[in-house]
Amino acid sequence: MRNPHSPGKPSPQSAESLLDGRVVASHGRHVVVEDAEGIRHGCRLFGRRLSPVCGDRVAWSLEAAEGATGMVVEVQPRDTTLSRCNLRGEPEDIAANLTHLVAVLAPVPAPDFSICDRYLAAAEWAGLSAGVVLNKADLRARAGAGLDAELAHYATLGYAVVETSKVGAEGIARLATLLAAHTSVLVGQSGVGKSSLTNLLIPGVEAAVNEVSRATEEGKHTTTASTLYHLPHGGELIDSPGVRDFSPPPPEPRHVAGGFREIAAAGHDCRFADCLHTGEPGCAVAAEAAAGRIPQRRLGSYLRLLDLARQFDEQRRSTTRKVSPGRPGGSRHR
Ligand SMILES: Nc1nc2c(ncn2[C@@H]2O[C@H](COP(=O)(O)OP(=O)(O)OP(=O)(O)O)[C@@H](O)[C@H]2O)c(=O)[nH]1
Ligand SMILES: [Mg+2]
Ligand SMILES: [Zn+2]
Structure with missing residues (x-):
């Protein structure tokens, strides 16, 4: 060594x-x-x-x-890294050597599906499998109208979608089965119940759980550091602090679509091989969106990350020009 x-x-x-x-x-x-x-x-x-x-x-x-x-x-060298952009827009690593990501949503606090899209994109880019959990299924009646359609779309993309609740430990056995072979991270908005799920999945663990603020129904950011636990039936689980927003550091613009399974699939039929699906002629992604097969919100999430990727690309280029003129690809952003 x-x-x-x-x-x-x-x-x-x-x-x-x-x-x-x-x-x-x-x-x-x-x-x-x-x-x-x-x-x-x-x-x-x-x-x-x-x-x-x-x-x-x-x-x-x-x-x-x-x-x-x-x-x-x-x-030691990592197999995989999950990262985010911090408040200054700089890449910051969250967890290492994951194989699986679980995006946790709940009816309360109101689900932000754009955050979920960006976590799933981060998983695709990092080479992780991923699933979506709707926790607090007991409060489903309080969910907004679009919830079922959003969850159904994630399921059609091939993500395992599981509904769970601490009431009667609904769905916990199914979730445990999905996590058994993996090193997983639970991610999502503050207050959706990531630590509560951790406590249900791992008897004896007492990850801190707090009450959702009654006034705003926002989470209280109870968990302040990621912690790794061993699951009783194999596998490892990381409980992570809740977020108000999340953006992964994007790859090069041409690779952004790789974070969106349906956009990547439709993109094979675009007229131009380097189509970025921003209004180019013969764009199959635009056609699928117009036909309602790709939800506008998913396309919006893609376009937002494409914008971010272009900003990173521009920064990378100017850093390369300043730091090592003439050395192609010599300087990486991080
Ligand atoms: N009704 C209901 N409440 C739940 C459920 N799961 C968790 N809660 C409540 O939701 C609140 C937040 O739960 P936590 O487990 O602390 O949420 P978290 O996602 O870990 O929050 P952060 O650590 O802030 O990111 C607590 O009051 C829990 O009791 C559930 O299935 N049903
Ligand atoms: Mg927590
Ligand atoms: Zn296209």
Whole structure:
């Protein structure tokens, strides 16, 4: 294993004493690392360079200091990364080594299907399978008129759609079956019940759950850090903090459609192979949307991410021009 010692920094333990571990929670410069026996240790990070997230495989050593029992010295290469744009519009990693994403919705707080679309697109781009959960099925009568049609459309795209409720643990067994073989993350708006689902899926876990604010019916952002749990029938589950909005860092514009299964499929029939479905002649996506087979909202979600992708592309180009003139593709955005 590589020894990351660098001059001027406190020396980590020798490579021989390094242990394999898994980050199961991350709080800035402090992380919780699970060892091979499943014991969890509070750890600091060696140097300034490391920024592990929940799910990362790391090398660490037992080295007590500053209230921590260990120190992470290296983050191993990831299979997958789920990222978002932070408030400054910069990419920021959320979780690593996921295989599956679950977008959680509820009748209350009012579902934002655009956020759901963007999570599903992020899953497609990261190579994760994905599903949609409608939690609080007991409050279904309070849902807006469009809910059934939206869920039916996700199902026609091939996403598993499960209705769950903490009342009678409805749908929990089916959800557990879908999660069994995966490392999954529960994502969605604050207050939809991600932590409540975590508690139902994993007896003994007491992830903090709070009451939805009566005044606004917005969530209260009860969960403040992603945490990884082991599911009793195999698989791992990450409960993540709720969001008000979510945008994934987009890929190059021509790859954006890959985040939308029906748009990618229809796009094969566009007249031009490089059609971006923004009014080009012979666009099969526009034809499908006009015929009502692609919902306008899904097309809108695609176009919004295409806009973002073009902004990123422009930034990438100007950074490349400034940093390394003449070096094609030399500078990546992140
Ligand atoms: N009626 C009903 N309420 C539920 C259900 N599941 C969760 N709740 C309630 O919804 C509120 C929010 O639940 P949480 O599990 O904290 O939601 P969360 O998605 O983890 O919220 P953040 O951590 O803020 O992102 C709590 O008052 C729960 O009791 C359900 O199936 N039915
Ligand atoms: Mg929570
Ligand atoms: Zn097209």
